[in-house]
Amino acid sequence: KPGCECCPAPSAAPITERPTTAREACDAGYLPPIPATGAVWTAWLNRDGTSGVGDFETLRDFSPHPCGGDEPLRIECALQADTSRTPILTHPDFVFSCNRCWGGFCNNNRQYVPGSDCQDLTVRFLCPP
Numbered sequence: 253k254p255g256c257e258c259c260p261a262p263s264a265a266p267i268t269e270r271p272t273t274a275r276e277a278c279d280a281g282y283l284p285p286i287p288a289t290g291a292v293w294t295a296w297l298n299r300d301g302t303s304g305v306g307d308f309e310t311l312r313d314f315s316p317h318p319c320g321g322d323e324p325l326r327i328e329c330a331l332q333a334d335t336s337r338t339p340i341l342t343h344p345d346f347v348f349s350c351n352r353c354w355g356g357f358c359n360n361n362r363q364y365v366p367g368s369d370c371q372d373l374t375v376r377f378l379c380p381p
Contacts, residue, residue, distance in 0.1 A: 278353035290381025298374040310355035319379035326378035329356040
């Protein structure tokens with residue numbers, strides 16, 4: 253709810269300047285500019301399956317770091333089962349997050365339908381030159 257401690261009221265002003273920290277940038281939805289040349293997508297990455305509490309394709313869990321330690325410019329998430337790797341932003345059957353600063357992840361206990369589980373995600377990152 254806007255105004256509660258966990259989710260402050262959204263600002264009416266558009267983001268015109270880069271937030272000062274990476275956390276602020278992610279929370280604000282800031283997307284850095286993509287250079288005209290040199291940015292490269294990683295291969296599709298899938299470090300784990302959906303066993304346990306969900307599926308976690310998080311940036312911090314990849315070793316080595318997909319962008320060599322640099323902050324990714326973008327992320328794409330897709331279903332591992334989709335061989336065409338069509339990027340998805342939402343899915344009608346499960347709730348997940350796809351965030352360039354954190355990666356892709358899904359928690360089984362946060363699903364709309366009790367007892368439903370996450371599907372296996374794969375991610376790729378656009379890395380700066």
